[in-house]
Amino acid sequence: MTAKPALSFEHVSHAYERVRAVEDVSFAIGAGEVLCLVGPSGCGKSTLLRLAAGLETLQHGHLHIAGELAACGGGGANVPPELRGIGMVFQDFALFPHLSVAANVAFGLHALAPSARRARALETLAKFHVDDLADAYPHMLSGGQQQRVALARALAPKPRVMLLDEPFSGLDSRLKDHIRDETLHVLKESGAATLLVTHDPEEAMFMADRIALMRDGHLEQIGRPVELYFHPASSFAASFFSDVNRLTGTVTGGRVTTVFGALDAGQLPNGTPVEILIRPEALHLAWAPDTKPDRPSARVTAARLLGRSTLLHLNMEGEEGRALHLHSRVPKHVAFAEGDTVEVSLDISQAFVFPASTP
Ligand SMILES: Nc1ncnc2c1ncn2[C@@H]1O[C@H](COP(=O)(O)OP(=O)(O)OP(=O)(O)O)[C@@H](O)[C@H]1O
Numbered sequence: 001m002t003a004k005p006a007l008s009f010e011h012v013s014h015a016y017e018r019v020r021a022v023e024d025v026s027f028a029i030g031a032g033e034v035l036c037l038v039g040p041s042g043c044g045k046s047t048l049l050r051l052a053a054g055l056e057t058l059q060h061g062h063l064h065i066a067g068e069l070a071a072c073g074g075g076g077a078n079v080p081p082e083l084r085g086i087g088m089v090f091q092d093f094a095l096f097p098h099l100s101v102a103a104n105v106a107f108g109l110h111a112l113a114p115s116a117r118r119a120r121a122l123e124t125l126a127k128f129h130v131d132d133l134a135d136a137y138p139h140m141l142s143g144g145q146q147q148r149v150a151l152a153r154a155l156a157p158k159p160r161v162m163l164l165d166e167p168f169s170g171l172d173s174r175l176k177d178h179i180r181d182e183t184l185h186v187l188k189e190s191g192a193a194t195l196l197v198t199h200d201p202e203e204a205m206f207m208a209d210r211i212a213l214m215r216d217g218h219l220e221q222i223g224r225p226v227e228l229y230f231h232p233a234s235s236f237a238a239s240f241f242s243d244v245n246r247l248t249g250t251v252t253g254g255r256v257t258t259v260f261g262a263l264d265a266g267q268l269p270n271g272t273p274v275e276i277l278i279r280p281e282a283l284h285l286a287w288a289p290d291t292k293p294d295r296p297s298a299r300v301t302a303a304r305l306l307g308r309s310t311l312l313h314l315n316m317e318g319e320e321g322r323a324l325h326l327h328s329r330v331p332k333h334v335a336f337a338e339g340d341t342v343e344v345s346l347d348i349s350q351a352f353v354f355p356a357s358t359p
């Protein structure tokens with residue numbers, strides 16, 4: 001990241017009357033970086049984006065764009081949206097219905113001579129392979145085409161910062177994959193800093209250089225996708241990015257005993273009730289027609305091919321004879337079937353121990 005971030009939030013808080021939507025959030029995005037803001041519905045993602053855009057007046061904290069103060073809480077500076085050097089795309093695309101595609105994209109190009117506007121509009125539309133639609137009107141376009149035009153309109157003025165709020169959520173899944181991929185390449189080539197809001201963890205991992213995970217208005221964890229996935233800061237963060245198996249236990253001497261052996265419990269004191277979160281891909285399976293008493297084994301209750309992986313449902317006996325139902329995800333197709341007995345081993349790098357959230 002450069003010394004001067006393209007966009008920074010410093011101790012930003014925001015309330016709508018009595019609803020506290022954002023609580024003391026600080027983070028920065030570097031030029032050319034794609035940062036995905038993720039979290040459950042209502043956690044404050046769109047509010048942060050709208051504050052960056054200047055569509056909401058900042059109440060507390062500071063906001064800098066390219067090192068310059070764009071907004072300051074408590075009635076301080078407040079640069080209007082059109083002077084912030086930002087491009088925006090929303091879920092509903094919000095194209096101007098009475099303007100052609102080319103005129104939509106040329107709309108924000110005041111800085112260019114009129115003769116140069118159409119050329120820039122066509123050039124930007126071409127990046128999304130929709131320059132042939134320049135003279136069409138928005139109602140004549142499919143959802144995917146409207147999406148590309150909306151992205152082109154936001155990028156045409158060469159903004160320093162792109163703000164995208166759930167830009168792919170209106171598209172069906174195969175088209176979404178394609179447009180995401182195309183968008184990532186165009187954004188990276190543009191050098192703009194991108195703040196992309198999504199509630200889809202897979203989309204965030206696909207698009208992001210870094211992910212900021214929000215929960216109830218605050219920042220739960222920020223980092224590269226690999227950091228959030230392999231080193232989640234909380235059970236919330238661990239379970240946001242995949243289905244997880246949950247075991248329970250109690251800390252004894254810095255460790256917690258499980259059916260898969262003792263796991264490190266870090267600095268947690270003796271007697272702390274904990275939950276152990278295990279990603280499905282961390283449970284490795286092997287054929288075990290003859291169960292060995294010293295090895296954890298399970299009975300397969302269902303096996304489902306999901307395309308790139310197979311999901312196995314397992315029943316096994318846990319600590320103190322408790323019945324466990326676990327999911328194991330195995331790459332490719334495996335031939336385990338209902339009723340098979342399998343030996344189960346745990347990749348401890350994907351088992352996370354946290355204090356139990358409810359006693
Ligand atoms: N204009 C508004 N007036 C009152 N409350 C609002 C307004 N906009 C948002 N809120 C509330 O602020 C909180 C945060 O909303 P926000 O739109 O930022 O969430 P979000 O993370 O974008 O959610 P979603 O994923 O559903 O889009 C929510 O509790 C929401 O109900």
Ligand SMILES: [Mg+2]
Binds near residue numbers: 045046047197
């Ligand atoms: Mg939102």
